[in-house]
Amino acid sequence: MWSGPRNLSTAMMYAFGNRPDFAVWDEPFYAPYLAATGIIHPMRDDILAAHEADPQRVASRCVDTIPAQKPHLYMKHMPHHMIGGFPLDWAKACVNVHLIRHPARVIASYGAKRETVTARDLGFEQQVALYDRLGGIVIDSADIRANPEGMLRKLCAQIDLPYDPAMLHWPAGRRDADGVWAAHWYDAVHKSTGFAGAEGPLPELSGRDADLLAETLPYYEQMAKSAI
Template sequence: MRIAMWSGPRNLSTAMMYSFGARADCSVMDEPFYAAYLKATGLDHPMRDAVLAAQEQDPQKVPEGFAPSGTPHLYMKHMAQHMIAGFPLDWAEGCVNIHLIRHPARVIASYAEKREAPTLADIGFDKQVALYERLGGLVVDSADIRANPEGMLRALCAAIDLSFDPAMLQWPAGPKPDDGVWAPHWYGAIHKSTGFAGPEGPLPEVEGANRDVLDAALPYYEHLHALRLKV
């Protein structure tokens, strides 16, 4: 089974990659289109040069690396915003597609701590809806996973016809061999974890220009949230 997990940034996506990576029957892949996205857009992201050096930059060649790698299942963590016009998607039609969402107020507040002044294009909610409309699949909300990790993971596994493995609920602290080269900048908090964090508190206040981004992202989030998998 090839699983394509579509997410935006700051959205429990790395924890989910660690969760599936804790299974003995699953290998994982961390944002394989990142270098191609940076090359095509020219965006100045943290550790840009290291990312470009570490990954294939031609988007048409990236899916050539999506072959089985010694385990029955391959879990691919993808960022929805990376899939800009002209990037291939036909490879995903044969995958189990899952769309991971998080309330945009939380995404914006977290993203702004690492890279200021996020735009709608940076956080990818419009792209997530477009991917869902093209590929279908399941929607899961990170808030539901944090509130009930075992229940949601059992439901998710059942929905994709994959046996649940209790190993998915914990992982060792620290960096992982499959982390992208950008991990030192983005993964500080997750590297301190050994499992899913508990429920989050009240929504953060989002002000100024970030409020405009929130207002633009919210309808996309609400559309997908209404379709989410429930226990």
């Protein structure tokens, strides 16, 4: 599952993780991305201390034995983590799903958690490049929030997976599979027990955020044309 930040991605990981037939892995390439770029993110030192930072080792684990002997593995990936030189051939053997969200909502949500934001942090352009390279299925988070059961049924049918109603609800609180960064980013989803309802009007952005919207919106619109 490829998605940018603040994109319903953790809720989707919890939905699949609540199925008895799935193991989950939270942002495998986050630590390698931080190590390779030197970029300053919240909890950077904690992330590098707690998670594997060698992209080759991470890539090997992506096609290794699934944890806990589960039939399926759900990997939550961020497109902007896959910088030049990072291995990607492992993804060709996977079912690739691309989760998208309108950039106005992403920018408003991300900006509340991090003071400095660039288009590269949001991953829209990188997601288009990954979709062009890997193909796969596109699903919009707005459609999931508006109709969780209907869209999850539709997604499961697309990937030849039986639908499980356990995907609709999960216990509140953090998960063992959460990355260490959950302490900074996952407060809202830790309070949830299911998908939030349909979203309201798009937020109005100004200044830097409006510029970011103008830069990222064409990539979102390109992906949205392929959404199920």
